[in-house]
Amino acid sequence: MFGHLLRRLPVVSAVAALVVLAAAACSSGGSSAAGSSGAGAAPIKIGAICTCSGFSSETAMVSTYKAWVAQTNAAGGINGHQLQLLVEDDAGNPGKSVTAAHTLVGKHVLAIVDMTNDDETWASYVAAAKIPVVGGGTSTTPMFTNPDFYPEGQTEQALFPSIVQSAKTAGATNLGLIYCAEAVQCQEGIQPLKDTGKSLGLPVVYAGEVSATAPNYTAQCVAAKQAGVTALFVADITAVAEKVAGDCAQQGYHPIYVVDGEILANQFLTAPGLKDSLVSPSPNLPYFADAPAVTAMNTALDKYAPGLRTNATDFTEIADEGWVSGLLFGAAAKAGGLGAGGGEPTSAQLVAGLTALKGETLDGFAPPLTFAAGKAHPIGCWFVTEVKAGAFSVPNGTTPTCVTTQ
Template identity: 30%
Template structure:
């Protein structure tokens, strides 16, 4: 059996969840949709009527919800509103009753309610918004084909605004009032997740997938990750650099805004000794701020140290600014990045055309398989018109883990889902994840595998044909 995850350092993928968050604003769902689609700025409060079939519109659990086909809703009235149905109308309540029992499963008539609580406003929301958007796209695609065992899936999205107390309250509302059977694809910060982790454990509510950025996903009986452990993800990044990078001398620029950055730097360059363990030569490390307008001094120092591979723990904009600063000094290292620090257009940015990036789930571009084609088709139809990025892939993988559990469970209830999840051993969900398994009462098993992507010609490619690299 694959060993259980052990306590490990926070990976650099935590940078977005810890550094890029800001005080939350009250947003309706359509604002989140526009942020994911790139059609507007989060925080405007304007509705577009873009709510997906099968996806509820509440961003913060109290705002109005626009149904598909409506003219939209600002969400500023404070009323909850009804949930969207397949025909663009509204249905009152959570829709958890009705239907007939057949072989232990409820067939038709009732609704499977799931929720996503995360940081979907502020700067962090820009990166995370595609996560719940992918969950909603999955629900729309599933409902268009008749749902799960004849039951429509309803997704309720709530924005915690990086507020721990608010996140705890929203999870409680989903569980106790909205009767959600699971929390799925929750992209939130470590401190907000910590605020409600014990609650879902007490209530035995399965949490299926999210941003994977924290050790809080490890060793919890109710946390079912779709990713390898955070330290394993960092090992995977270094392994990719050693196998496919253009050199062995590695340097790092480590942000000062979060402990997550220092943990990542320590794992690769310090006590974790990941660089040396995988055959790289750590020759340079420096601290930076995400607010720096320029990184010329650091680029010159890295160049003088002979850096060939450069890792930057920061958001995609910071990575792009570092690359620009280095190019002005005629220094063009190959960037080696955790997946959460890149975006759909990163490979098109100057100095990043040959970047390498690790991914905890399947590549969001450049790969082809039947399972990825299903994602591509749903995202094209329901993704809002913007190219998919890392969070979209992670949100979709979360949804597919939930779907397999729901279709296999004797009873689509919290207990039934948990029981079915505990039967998973080495599952890959059509190649969307590394081999995953869950052990009753303990948590997610770890897998020494990760996916990776490479920039080529201004686009992302998947050199291993979308298959994970294992060690």
């Protein structure tokens, strides 16, 4: 209910950078291409539908996927075929998102990377065209309900269990909720969260609505404190989470904070309240983890997307998902023999490779991935992340946590 909205809610501080961000990822015509074809072998065309412009733009996932394409091509491509990434910008408009899908199908892409929240508008169309959706943002409904969507990490149906279990493991005895006022879906998430909390032994004892444009959140902090909330789940954007924690700290209220992993950002390390006690479930091994796979990603990003990792606004868990989506494509291509032996690469080969994966962890970046043919692919595991004393940590390392029952 909450996860996919967090990339859609307006972030006022980002508006000034909007034109620069959009230009970095997309052309003025709404589409762009990255990579090049080899001299002889047919190129492997990958499509991406992104919300690269508009009030809720997000471009870092495109940048990290482009870096993966560049590194793969520099190493010889896949089975001698160079990769081409064709990016279509839907600007957060459902109609444009449908048009983008039609454009990519017309350009004969083998797969689509889902970097938009409007995927339900074109899901049936790409399925009819027999084009798989391989990775991207994992918090939309098709990612855990549609057999033609292949997520690279935890999907949305596991959000509430992951929030509750993370808070409980951190020592909470109950849970409070701060939710967004901008979308009805946020209100619709209250009862399911309460039901999950009850089933897992962590009751939800407070729920308060906030607007991203409110001058302060003092009233909500006081109410949560009076309710005895020990862990506070802020189901909103990064800026709101920072403001809520800061206002609560001013009231002498210091709960354990819980946020969706997709809004994790470096500014949490210095934010009052958040820097001292925060726990979060991340869809993939986070970008700050001390692991060989993360080091390899960072090395590639510094070469092919210079400046991205030093941009605190852009380099977040969402950026991480772009890179891991590329790894998923690469693993499926290898397993399916995509274009091997000089043959023409096909979507059918890629799907065969996806369904051949059994417990694939993408070098530790993903929870074990197994995709059964003809069935939906909900992923119910995540990576627990923490912030304490102004530092990130991944207490379980590359070992994911999965949905449990009471």
